Amino acid sequence: MSNYYQPEIECASREQIKAWQDERLVETVNHVYQNVPYYRQKMEEKKLTPADIQSTDDLYKLPFLTKSDLRDAYPYGLLAVPLEDAVRIQSTSGTTGKRVVAFYTQADIDLWEDCCARAIVAAGGSKQDVVQVAYGYGLFTGGPGLNGGSHKVGCLTLPMSSGNTQRQIQFIQDLHATILCCTPSYAAFIGETFAEMGVKPEEISLKAGIFGAEAWSEEMRRDIEKKLGIRAYDIYGLTEISGPGVSFECEAQTGMHVNEDHFIAEIINPETGEVLPEGEKGELVFTSITKKAFPLLRYRTRDICVLNREPCPCGRTHVKMSKPMGRSDDMMIIRGVNVFPSQIETVLLNHGYPANYQIVVDRVKNTDTLDVQVEMTQEMFDDTVKGISAREKELVEGLKAMLGLSAKVHLVSPKTITRSEGKAVRVIDKRKI
């Protein structure tokens, strides 16, 4: 039996959702046109006025907004309300360049926290739960978002922030935390630490986890679920659009429901910008239609994924997006082949290696080299060179089958690849091009 935080919204008819979107899009376009010179100018360049946007059917006419627009407008250029109405900023982690700041009114924070509350309830959360938030707090949206959502649901909230793994474990054990929120790589690390301490999954009080802020595969999900004895739910979001909770997974675990009463999702061809029909793979674009301080129209996320409107067994009617299959910008081009770190991760986990790995790309004598460093495990170890080489070879062949190019595999000692407490650094590109 499914539980919902806002059933009348989460299970609304498609017609109702479309009606909300039409009305709110028109309002938002008017709002930014009136209040943000940057938008007005971008629309004027395309010879558009708010009158050209009558419904979501006209969305395609609007210009895209990219991360570089946000940087150009830094710091206050896209603020759409008077300073007296803005109450908070959050900022991106800066993993891909200069910082971007996003602004919130109190109402913007409320709707963001509602989205996170929907995610927590979808993961089985209720007032009875103890939610351990091990995402970073501060400028990063992970901690504040899930913290607020947890309050809205009425859970006992543990504002741990990330890091200090011994303390995380102690709080899980002492306070019997039932839901863990953090990045998937940190969840895997906490799981490993429990195993090292000799704590069995069934002895851990956790029942669910809500993990996001970085790419992770189905295999990694199974690995975390096994280690912690939980169900692991995916959550998606980005600071520019609000933070975690733009979309979230339900018990079906077959994609993340986009909170369509607040955000319109489109899939475009990243090269041409053309809107693709439903079910096709392309770049995800979001328009926020309820936010006041920092509403973004057609923001290009760089995440590659697929949308699916087939009815979901959970009863929610909002469109589902697949796990991002990579980013149009963290995609590596190696010897002309597009490679996503998530593909490599899938192969490693399928071959029984840990999800902790590092990819080193270099260029030797004008040829790109791909070196995958992976930790040796007790289970994979063999006392003969023949045995280890055979496994290495299997892995090389698995990578070749997945990527269509040969990679070198480098087995390293256990625990030598740095564990991350936030976003994992998976790729080191040494090429000087």
Place this chain on the structure above:
Amino acid sequence: MAEWVLRMVIKQLSVFVENQPGRLAEISEVLRQKEINIRALSIADTTNFGILRMIVNHPARAESALREQGFTVSQTDVIAVGVTDEPGGLVVALKALADAHITVEYMYAFVSKAEKTAYVVLRVEDNAVAEQVLREHGVPILSGEEIY
């Protein structure tokens, strides 16, 4: 009978060693701190990694000490035989195995404290079969107590 056969198997420690300066020194330091004596060792190396194989006086203690320090370690059953420390000493043992079509995965030797005797550590697919063949040819097989 079964117990007696089991006693003949020697525990070898096998350790994964990434090709990085200082890894072997780290391993020997861990063993020194636990006052574990290395009776024999050999290393197999490839361009990326090595496998260190050791006969030590306290295999279980050494294994847990190394694991605590994050090393990948396993115990491998091997056979140790005694041969005379003179030309041709090894021939009897190896020929017996070859005639029985038993492949030696790897081997290494060390000289014993006893006069004119060398010990050879053999890693084969099936220890029981190899032991029987060797015994039939009068090759002395050593127990743990004799080696450690």
